[in-house]
Amino acid sequence: MQVPIKKSVERVPGGMMIIPLLLGALLYTLFPSTGEYFGSFTGALFSGSLTILAVFYVCMGASIDVRATPYIVKKGGALLGAKIVASVIVGVVLGRLLGEAPVSGGFFAGLSTLAVVAAMNDTNGGLYMALMGQFGKPKDVAAYSLMTIESGPFLTMLTLGVAGLSAFPWQTMVGALLPLLVGAILGNLDPDLRKWLGGATPVLIPFFAFALGASIDLTSVWTAGLLGLGLGVAVVAFSGTILFTADKLTGGTGVAGLAAASTAGNAAAVPAIVASANPAYKEAAAHATVLVAASVVVTAILVPIVTAWWANRVRQREERAAEPAEAS
Template structure:
């Protein structure tokens, strides 16, 4: 008996990523200690998102040609600038009306400038890379090496006006870029290595989705209520519109911009770090942590759906005009899409 698992996953928008992500999130929510219970390889996989990402970055880097580096700098710089600029604008507006404290009552109770900025300032790199590996241009995926500069609390503190309390974590930035850079080096030095590693990019997407889901607790959405859901919607749709425009301005098709409209999982720890650096934000930190955690879940679910819908629109437009490269965007079969360009 044959079950068409792959056909089903491909029919679901972003299914190769989203379905395993959902399975992982349900497992983590219902049985958060399952990894500890099974131990061994299973337990390691439950906490293995970072090493899986490292291998994914290396394999993806092997498919990127050195000649695309200036393009990655331009694309990554545009997306990073758009995210920072929009977060600064939102922070200035929210700070003018709310100051450092959260709203005390009403339907917006708990909302603060800290929650808004923390949710906007950090991109879910694993989700971005996976969506780019499946639907975007290969060289757009390399833009995350620039987007990684937003990781951690640094830019949130800058946006909130307390940058002097935090040192710039250059080691973490180098660590985020290094696997991709090494993959590029190997792939450009030896095209046979590129041919070996490139097919692993689409094959790893379901595993990446499952590992990412195993870090998400669905109760965060319930704890945060409608306000947490609204924050996630704001990040995906309003932030996504800004990033889509920035992508289009730099000659893109908008897919990379929408794929970057997420909140990273580690953004949930930013409010506590900011509050530790400046106690004036302590009253807002607890509420902000829950809201940002909800935004992580909501954006992780919605971003693939929105990105895939837009990618299909781009595909239809390019097919009707006879322009574009469907292979480079991952619209063909994974085996075909993974073939390196000569």
């Protein structure tokens, strides 16, 4: 008997990240000592998220091609820059209001600057490439090769520092970027290594997601539902507006900007990494992980709807503009 586990998981937006994370959280909530009880390799799987993530970012870096064409640099650079601008604006505003700690009570309990910045910083690459493959051009798809620089905690740490919050030692900042750089160097020196390492990227996602979930107590974060929904909507609305504008200003139709207004599944790993680098964010990290995970799901649903709607408007406008030319 065969069971289509992979296909079933992939039907859920961000499923390869979300479902293992929830499974780990469920086990930790019901049986918090499972990892310690079994120890050995099983215990390492429950507690080894940072190690798995280090390997993940090396593999992710290997997919970056430094020999990008001018169009790819222009398009990818514009979208990357817009993402950074959106995150810095949010970081500065919320940093002044909240500082490093999460909101302690009310509807916004658990919301933090860390959660919002992490949700804003990293684009769902698979979703972007799928949407641009349908509504854009091949070179628009290739623009994501430059946007992979978003991956990892480096930009989030940088944004929090720019916002005037607790800073990170330069060694920590460099250390957050090194695995990605090492992967990029290896991948650009050897195309075979790029293909080999890049192919491992999706395989690692459910493993670090499970390890992250195994540190989350669901009883303390059940209220994140509506707040997580609101965060996802805010990411699409706010970052989408800035990305749309950047795309239009660089000669695009705005479709690519809207397609990039999502939260990547691996962004849910960022709060834990940031907290491990600076204890000032420890209180915010657990709630932030769940909120960012919720944003992954919400943006994965909203972004295709918004992108398809705008792409159809662009197509209809182009068709109307072409009619007079054909008539003459």
